[in-house]
Amino acid sequence: MTAGAWTVPATGGVGAATTQGTLVGEGGDAATPILVKLIHDDTAGLAPDFGAYTNVDVDQGIADFVGTAPGTFGNDFAVTERPFTTSEAASAQANGRSFAYVPIAAVPVALMTLVPNSSYQGSSTITPSQFCQHIPLSLDQLDGIYGDVSPPYSAGWGDSRLSCTAPPNSPAEQYSFGLWANLDPTMENFALMSLLDSTPTSKSAFAAGLASAQSVGQSTTSDPTASEHWPYGKTVPGGDQTTFGKLIGLDPRTNVPSTQAAVVQLGAIMPVADVWTGDPLGVRWSLPTAAIQNAAGDFVVPSAGAAKAAEAGATLASTSDPTTNNLVTFNANTTDPAGCAETDTCPYNNWLMLESYMVVPTNGLPADKALALSQFIRFAVGGTGQADIASLGAAGASPAMVTADLAVAQQLDAQAATASDSPSTTTTTNSTTTTTSAASLSSTSGSSSGAAPAAATASGSNSTGGLATTGGDPSLLVGVGLTLLICGELARQLLRRRKAKA
Numbered sequence: 001m002t003a004g005a006w007t008v009p010a011t012g013g014v015g016a017a018t019t020q021g022t023l024v025g026e027g028g029d030a031a032t033p034i035l036v037k038l039i040h041d042d043t044a045g046l047a048p049d050f051g052a053y054t055n056v057d058v059d060q061g062i063a064d065f066v067g068t069a070p071g072t073f074g075n076d077f078a079v080t081e082r083p084f085t086t087s088e089a090a091s092a093q094a095n096g097r098s099f100a101y102v103p104i105a106a107v108p109v110a111l112m113t114l115v116p117n118s119s120y121q122g123s124s125t126i127t128p129s130q131f132c133q134h135i136p137l138s139l140d141q142l143d144g145i146y147g148d149v150s151p152p153y154s155a156g157w158g159d160s161r162l163s164c165t166a167p168p169n170s171p172a173e174q175y176s177f178g179l180w181a182n183l184d185p186t187m188e189n190f191a192l193m194s195l196l197d198s199t200p201t202s203k204s205a206f207a208a209g210l211a212s213a214q215s216v217g218q219s220t221t222s223d224p225t226a227s228e229h230w231p232y233g234k235t236v237p238g239g240d241q242t243t244f245g246k247l248i249g250l251d252p253r254t255n256v257p258s259t260q261a262a263v264v265q266l267g268a269i270m271p272v273a274d275v276w277t278g279d280p281l282g283v284r285w286s287l288p289t290a291a292i293q294n295a296a297g298d299f300v301v302p303s304a305g306a307a308k309a310a311e312a313g314a315t316l317a318s319t320s321d322p323t324t325n326n327l328v329t330f331n332a333n334t335t336d337p338a339g340c341a342e343t344d345t346c347p348y349n350n351w352l353m354l355e356s357y358m359v360v361p362t363n364g365l366p367a368d369k370a371l372a373l374s375q376f377i378r379f380a381v382g383g384t385g386q387a388d389i390a391s392l393g394a395a396g397a398s399p400a401m402v403t404a405d406l407a408v409a410q411q412l413d414a415q416a417a418t419a420s421d422s423p424s425t426t427t428t429t430n431s432t433t434t435t436t437s438a439a440s441l442s443s444t445s446g447s448s449s450g451a452a453p454a455a456a457t458a459s460g461s462n463s464t465g466g467l468a469t470t471g472g473d474p475s476l477l478v479g480v481g482l483t484l485l486i487c488g489e490l491a492r493q494l495l496r497r498r499k500a501k502a
Helices: 002-007 032-041 058-066 084-092 139-146 187-196 201-216 241-248 304-312 369-383 383-391 397-418 474-502
Strands: 023-025 050-055 077-080 097-115 268-273 292-293 353-361 435-436
Touching: 002 097, 002 201, 023 058, 023 369, 032 050, 032 097, 058 077, 058 353, 077 292, 097 187, 097 201, 097 304, 097 369, 097 383, 097 397, 139 201, 187 201, 187 268, 187 353, 241 268, 292 435, 304 353, 304 383, 353 369, 353 397, 369 397
Parallel strands: 023 050, 023 077
Antiparallel strands: 050 435, 077 353, 097 268, 097 353
């Protein structure tokens, strides 16, 4: 009992459920491929610490960052595509954690479409070339897919108002619409619902579609208000990778999509961060995605170039309030330049653009983690980090964002100069979500990945363990251990004497 009491010392810095020498981030799955690649490529720069990222969903990642009590936090940084609510920011402040936003990537929300083209005739296998690539979709057409219009799209993807290719001249096969999404709260869900709410006509069609689906038990609500929670019934919990496991039949050993038609959800359409559709796990997927009409009328495929063009029209907040400073706003009502879709400089639909932020503590971290986090920010906005982000189909930070991010890195340097040099101690918590480490280029839902030592363990959304405080003196454990050894030896000698007398 004495040894157990001293295992979690009650002195030192800010509490954390993070491993000694491990810089732990948490958030949703929208940025998982980005964080995995950045951490992997920055392994040497993070040394002697390790970097780790865990998908626990965006809300839980923020909750763990905000903390549960003064000085008690579940991660070292959060990754989010939405700003903290007023309540979340106030809770972080009450628990003693100040913070700053670090915008690192502009991420398009792709609409993945598993729609066979006319070359597929129902065989047992289906190849990538047999899917419609870049189905052009306007808001009116999205209303017919996600809402209720007159006349209805009764032929599903084979409706005459839809086309397999652009310009409209090739029909798709007649498969029903499968309105799939990640069951976890995501800003991809929110972004698509915001687009469907963007005009009175579209919002009305969306509401009618939800009401019709709810009447037959296929929707959880008839309210079309944009939400992180997907209202239609076709959902999979556990993140985007888990959802893809259901939709494209991922082989868990190779991360390769299946070509067996029976395990592919033909007709599915799903909002997902574009970084998941190309090469997210070290294996080329090249999943089919729709070309969404932007404000200028161009049909634009999600890509790094389209994201960069959209980012060029975004605004970056510059305020004295850290709870609003560095926030990025994509102007959905802007007039995009016309006729640029073929040059990869055409902005993606602004309603479907997200900004991924690292949210970092500006106080309370031990010196090693503050320095590691500062260095990681510099890596993310540097040449290699920006190239990593672009290779996955997103856009790195704009010049103005780089300047703002480097200012936050300087705050972390100053924090390290005044912080304790003691690394944080560990209380491991349970997780059923994906953890990635500096030694991993891929992640597997439900398990730790990579070969780095304790770096592959982080707290998750189903945590049951207690939280440890940081900066404790480990010599206390040594003293207790020696005392227990001495007591054990004395007891052994006493028993031997009693046996000898007997």
